[in-house]
Amino acid sequence: MKLAAWNVNSLKVRLPQLLDFLATRQPDAVCLQETKLTDDNFPVAELEAAGYRVAFAGQKTYNGVALVSRSELTDVSVGIPGYEDEQKRVIVATVDGVRLVCVYCPNGQSLDSDKYPYKLAWFDALAAWLKDELARHPKLAVLGDYNVAPEDRDVHDPEAWKDSVLVSAPERDRFRNLLALGLQDSFRLFEQPEKTFSWWDYRMMGFRRNHGLRIDHILLSAPLAAACTAASIDRDMRKLERPSDHAPVVAEISLPA
Known part of the structure; x- marks a missing residue:
């Protein structure tokens, strides 16, 4: 099973x-x-013509998440249960026995913004829910844009980014809280080239200079992590004309038939 997560920054x-x-x-x-x-503008017909089924939750101009799958999507739900949030950031479905959780985690804007405590509270709600979800679904993957670079090696210039949003200690603590549930960072299951990132700012020739961050992740439950055979970041999609500022992240899992 090949899984991918991609912040497309406007599907249109x-x-x-x-x-x-x-x-x-x-x-x-x-x-x-x-x-x-x-939702009324989601390109269902185009994706179905490509051989994929879809589930989606959108809103105008901002946010929006979707699952695109070759196999049937069952038990679909939207949002974090019990956490009131008008922003469309989470969609969940089961595909071939694997529970897929698609997340677009808040950015936080800056440490002095009111969006920063919202981000931390959102992560706390996510962790509390995923603890129960993992108990129900041993084969679980949480994929998406986390807006957190977990370690300094995930940052092109840790000193320049010090005490900034995306790398602050409370944000990294929230990411570690997810790992403490029993999830594993698929990318770090394997030897990886240094300075490998998933997001580069459009400004200042960020991609050309490889001034990026690794903020897109695929976290796997223990059974999926044990079956994971490869994990990578598809930089080629960032090289295209009018690209997203994110590259897709990919994990391959060898599941028994």
Whole structure:
């Protein structure tokens, strides 16, 4: 099973790139973030024509998440149960016995913004819910844009980013809280090249200079982590004309038939 997560930063703009990604990489399921589409504008027909089924939760201009899968999506739900949030940031479904949780975690904006405590509270709610979800679904993957670079090696210049949003100690603590539930960072299950990132700012030639952060992750429960055979970041999609500022992250899992 090949899983991917991709913050497309507007599916309307990036739909041709997504269709190319599906055709050339042939993932079994993709979790999308920042679709930025209302549900009535979601490109269902185009994705179904490509051989994929879809589930989505969107809103105008901001946020929006979706699941795209070759197999049937069952037991679909939206949002974190019991946590009131108008922003469309979470969609969940079961695919071939694997529970997929697609997340677009809050950015936080800055440490002195009122969006920062919202981000921390949101992560706390996510962790509390995932603890129960893991008990119900041993084969569980949490995929998406976490807006957290877990360690200094996930930052192109840790000193320049010190005490900034995306790398602050409370944010990293929240990420570690997810790992403490029994989830594992699929990317770190394998030897990886240094300075490997998933997001680069559009400004200041960020991608060309590799001034990036690794903030997109696929976290796997223990049974899936044990069956994971590869994990990577697809930089080629960031090289395209009018790309998203994020590259897709990919994990491959060898599940018994």
